[in-house]
Amino acid sequence: MTKVAFIGLGVMGYPMAGHLAQAGFDVRVYNRTRSKADNWCDQFGGNSFKTPRQAAEDADVVLLCVGNDDDVRSVTIGEQGVLASMKEQSVLVDHTTASASLAEELADAANRVNVGFLDAPVSGGQAGAEQGQLTIMMGGDETSYQRVKPVLDSYAKHSQLLGPVGSGQLAKMMNQICIAGIVQGLSEALNFGQASGLDCEAVVEVIRHGAAQSWQMENRYKTMLQGEYDFGFAVDWMRKDLNIALQQAAQTGVSLPVTALVDQFYSDVQAMGGGRWDTSSLLARLNK
Amino acid sequence: MTKVAFIGLGVMGYPMAGHLAQAGFDVRVYNRTRSKADNWCDQFGGNSFKTPRQAAEDADVVLLCVGNDDDVRSVTIGEQGVLASMKEQSVLVDHTTASASLAEELADAANRVNVGFLDAPVSGGQAGAEQGQLTIMMGGDETSYQRVKPVLDSYAKHSQLLGPVGSGQLAKMMNQICIAGIVQGLSEALNFGQASGLDCEAVVEVIRHGAAQSWQMENRYKTMLQGEYDFGFAVDWMRKDLNIALQQAAQTGVSLPVTALVDQFYSDVQAMGGGRWDTSSLLARLNK
Amino acid sequence: MTKVAFIGLGVMGYPMAGHLAQAGFDVRVYNRTRSKADNWCDQFGGNSFKTPRQAAEDADVVLLCVGNDDDVRSVTIGEQGVLASMKEQSVLVDHTTASASLAEELADAANRVNVGFLDAPVSGGQAGAEQGQLTIMMGGDETSYQRVKPVLDSYAKHSQLLGPVGSGQLAKMMNQICIAGIVQGLSEALNFGQASGLDCEAVVEVIRHGAAQSWQMENRYKTMLQGEYDFGFAVDWMRKDLNIALQQAAQTGVSLPVTALVDQFYSDVQAMGGGRWDTSSLLARLNK
Amino acid sequence: MTKVAFIGLGVMGYPMAGHLAQAGFDVRVYNRTRSKADNWCDQFGGNSFKTPRQAAEDADVVLLCVGNDDDVRSVTIGEQGVLASMKEQSVLVDHTTASASLAEELADAANRVNVGFLDAPVSGGQAGAEQGQLTIMMGGDETSYQRVKPVLDSYAKHSQLLGPVGSGQLAKMMNQICIAGIVQGLSEALNFGQASGLDCEAVVEVIRHGAAQSWQMENRYKTMLQGEYDFGFAVDWMRKDLNIALQQAAQTGVSLPVTALVDQFYSDVQAMGGGRWDTSSLLARLNK
Numbered sequence A, B, C, D: 001m002t003k004v005a006f007i008g009l010g011v012m013g014y015p016m017a018g019h020l021a022q023a024g025f026d027v028r029v030y031n032r033t034r035s036k037a038d039n040w041c042d043q044f045g046g047n048s049f050k051t052p053r054q055a056a057e058d059a060d061v062v063l064l065c066v067g068n069d070d071d072v073r074s075v076t077i078g079e080q081g082v083l084a085s086m087k088e089q090s091v092l093v094d095h096t097t098a099s100a101s102l103a104e105e106l107a108d109a110a111n112r113v114n115v116g117f118l119d120a121p122v123s124g125g126q127a128g129a130e131q132g133q134l135t136i137m138m139g140g141d142e143t144s145y146q147r148v149k150p151v152l153d154s155y156a157k158h159s160q161l162l163g164p165v166g167s168g169q170l171a172k173m174m175n176q177i178c179i180a181g182i183v184q185g186l187s188e189a190l191n192f193g194q195a196s197g198l199d200c201e202a203v204v205e206v207i208r209h210g211a212a213q214s215w216q217m218e219n220r221y222k223t224m225l226q227g228e229y230d231f232g233f234a235v236d237w238m239r240k241d242l243n244i245a246l247q248q249a250a251q252t253g254v255s256l257p258v259t260a261l262v263d264q265f266y267s268d269v270q271a272m273g274g275g276r277w278d279t280s281s282l283l284a285r286l287n288k
């Protein structure tokens, strides 16, 4: 039976690791804050370890979902990191949304110990993680991908290898760039409609069938019109992701004018206390 | 039988009037450039007139689809305009994308001669007009709407009364504001992906199932990646529409930062010779 | 003795016309609100008239300083406008900040009655008008300019003919475009400094000697740091001027991205009740 | 006699260290690329050393002017860094434009070995360095400042302590934020004027006396109108500085919308091959 280790039992990782256990894998977990790991074991019955290194020992596939580049380094590199114990031919999969250069750094480190590496950021949010319906964008080699696919299938509705190491992270950046423009456009439209005294709900019900339609419009307009933002994908995460994209663009020599501007607008949302609000809270900023 | 007049046989009006004829209405047409009206009559068999006034005489419903505010005035107001001959209880429907203040101006003028008025901009583009699948956003009173609905059904997949006079135009502005943000975000993402050497088609096939999805992504990414813009909704029209929205926002006291910025970016597209290109050509500007 | 007429005794026109009287010209005035004209006559001793036409009759030079394009039309064109009575070889000078196309329209109308025309927007603000220290940017022909120069010298520290009709307005647009970028940059810097706990006054005293220096920095940083905006050049006027520039740019096919964006930020200032605040109030928007 | 060490003999450091030698200080230098240090000694007669540590040994004041945060770390921290040899009560002065958090990091490291620290970024450019006319913005304590002031006077026309450690860097950030807005506004204005066929030189000669004036306008408009950018403060450096400011703003919770946007526009200049062009090259981007 495939042995898997999961590092990072946060909002995303906790349910993802749960799906692995339910799918019958032998799951070994590590979480910095021990109590979460204990809760997880109570609920799903796997084993929890004191260090990433211990959790990863003996595993065929090691999966991570932590915060940012530095967080990933702290659980992979160094004496207590997973790479210190992973066995040859095993595969390390990083689900964290991080930089493409981190992906290259990790792939090199993994390669030196004969371990495969895949960058594998996800989309679908907390709900997608809980329902096992995530989309996984991946970078790396086909062999590693084939080896981990049956594992990922436990919580993915769709996973795809998009190119060499880093491609998963670059694809996720494209995803976030799209969202920044969409949500700001939608917010400007709704704020304009509200100020004009329109029945915005009725308007959206009409325009959602045409060229102005977006996932954000369909799934967020009601909460936006009600000023509800206490859920969803947090502005703090969004800024982390947009800054990864902006740094990457600076390296690639590409301009992202509206992305950079909307990133600044998100800073206004943070200043309003909205760091944990859903990204659709750009409307709250305009409504102010 | 209901008699209808159609003023303005352009890209949109020509097929719209055609659907009316095919639905069995007695259609009377006027077009500034006479030859188009003659062609239309050859194809659909209605009658063409020398002035808007003559075309509108005796009609139960008069429909317009011309260019901008001034164009609408030139076919409605004044001695040769439709309002000079429209009979009492008939209804004037303006399909032009125009300002909300024009809608009020026309409603007043119509009211003075006991004629109903509906502002009724459409979405769905040339294809929607040709296939009779337009969406119509309307402002005005319920009585007028009920009177014209059977007529509009000839070319609409959906029509809806959204509030008092002007509401149709305001809804259309919301539509265009949404599109500006979406297309710029999508363009930044695709340009970023291209410069990073990603297989953007593969990436879009993945991210279109999640929170970055939009009608524009689904329907335009292939042509965008191929640099094809010679079709669709023209940048010149888009700037006209965005300026209507920006003027309205200035009156309402609402801020549209990204809309205003993207409007300037469209000016760069015009300077590249892209005035008639599809709005998705914001990517061409970034690719330059 | 040169007879001059001055139309529009507002914040700018009132003291400008005053300087003319003090310089010994025979000044005939018109103001829409009669009481202001009466006050002016009490103070400066000229004659006030009931219509622009009457004021302009017999004048060698007619000067205007009203609000916007339409305001200018209402005192120049039509039965009671100045062009209805101005004598041949006299010159019409428009000090209003208006569009370049209005300048061309007026030049044509003036030409038809053998009257010269100069567009002549000013800078220097209320203080400049009161102290007779305005700068005048002019468009038109040299002959007209030479004819009016002695008159303008009453309130100008500098006047210059910059090219054909419209050049004065275009130059003024350049002026306002520069200011938009400067004031927003300055506001972002000061807001950043305040939030960082810096002694911004000390910082400005240092950086004003280098590449970050501007008239706005030198003349506005103290009031900005104190949150005083109840003076100076009003945001409402600024938006009028920026919109003239944006319309002109659209015609010329030129892009003004930051100007368009800052114009939207001024809309936020208006929404804060700052329509009459000085343009430096962009900082108030960031401080909010 | 005061012994000083200077680390980093680039475009700025080379002439700065030269002024120290000419003022009679005993100057010890280090440069990563040895040949520059040798040239400098040939010209000014000081001593060159193989490591920062050796150069700093025995010095009363150690001055740095290198590239970015990491560059500073590489000559200060670690076994061969200056802090490994600096004597108690000596002072380390960093002229590099770097982050405020680096300043704090260095101040701590210096403090641990009883060395004073001042962050001291400069403005005035290459010309200012060569002519000994720099402006120095400083953060740190008064005692350290008094100790180094006589040294700095060799190349500064003005130096000022602006607050605790980091204040010099924060002030420099304010400086660069101002410039970003100014140069973009000026570029939009000149591009607009050129496209309108105005005599922009004549216009600037008029408007430079009023509210649109800036150092950039006075000192750059001629070269901008001639498309000359091969001099001055490089776009690559500007982007480094703007990114320091943007990172700082993100930490402080402050929004810099136009700064972020102009930073992206500079990325377009880099893509045109203008990484070494003067910051005024934003006009080249619009002229394209």
Ligand SMILES: NC(=O)C1=CN([C@@H]2O[C@H](COP(=O)(O)OP(=O)(O)OC[C@H]3O[C@@H](n4cnc5c(N)ncnc54)[C@H](OP(=O)(O)O)[C@@H]3O)[C@@H](O)[C@H]2O)C=CC1
Binding pocket: A007, A008, A009, A010, A011, A012, A013, A031, A032, A033, A034, A036, A065, A066, A067, A068, A070, A071, A072, A074, A075, A095, A096, A097, A098, A122, A123, A124, A125, A126, A232, A233, A234, A237
């Ligand atoms: N939330 C969402 O909707 C989505 C999130 N993502 C991405 O997934 C990643 C995780 O997000 P999410 O689960 O929401 O985040 P959480 O904050 O809920 O969880 C983060 C996890 O990482 C661990 N962690 C963080 N830093 C370290 C460290 N230095 N050393 C060890 N462990 C660390 C945390 O441990 P501890 O419990 O001790 O804090 C926790 O288990 C992020 O990159 C995010 O951008 C992607 C798509 C959607």
Ligand SMILES: NC(=O)C1=CN([C@@H]2O[C@H](COP(=O)(O)OP(=O)(O)OC[C@H]3O[C@@H](n4cnc5c(N)ncnc54)[C@H](OP(=O)(O)O)[C@@H]3O)[C@@H](O)[C@H]2O)C=CC1
Binding pocket: B007, B008, B009, B010, B011, B012, B013, B031, B032, B033, B034, B036, B065, B066, B067, B068, B070, B071, B072, B074, B075, B095, B096, B097, B098, B122, B123, B124, B125, B126, B232, B233, B234, B237
């Ligand atoms: N094209 C599209 O995809 C969409 C367009 N729209 C909107 O629909 C309207 C029409 O667009 P479209 O059909 O593409 O435009 P076209 O340019 O193809 O047609 C415009 C029509 O208006 C007539 N017209 C214009 N000005 C005048 C005038 N002053 N007096 C009399 N007739 C005039 C033209 O007459 P002539 O033949 O003599 O030039 C022509 O019949 C616009 O407001 C547009 O924004 C809305 C949604 C989609």
Ligand SMILES: NC(=O)C1=CN([C@@H]2O[C@H](COP(=O)(O)OP(=O)(O)OC[C@H]3O[C@@H](n4cnc5c(N)ncnc54)[C@H](OP(=O)(O)O)[C@@H]3O)[C@@H](O)[C@H]2O)C=CC1
Binding pocket: C007, C008, C009, C010, C011, C012, C013, C031, C032, C033, C034, C036, C065, C066, C067, C068, C070, C071, C072, C074, C075, C095, C096, C097, C098, C122, C123, C124, C125, C126, C232, C233, C234, C237
């Ligand atoms: N204020 C400033 O610092 C500067 C202003 N300007 C420009 O100068 C112009 C005047 O500004 P300012 O003096 O401050 O404005 P004010 O509002 O103080 O004065 C406007 C004047 O125009 C008259 N007026 C307005 N509309 C009409 C109309 N339709 N018919 C007849 N008279 C009319 C007003 O008459 P009434 O008294 O009846 O209202 C009043 O005399 C504007 O274009 C402004 O942009 C330029 C540089 C600086």
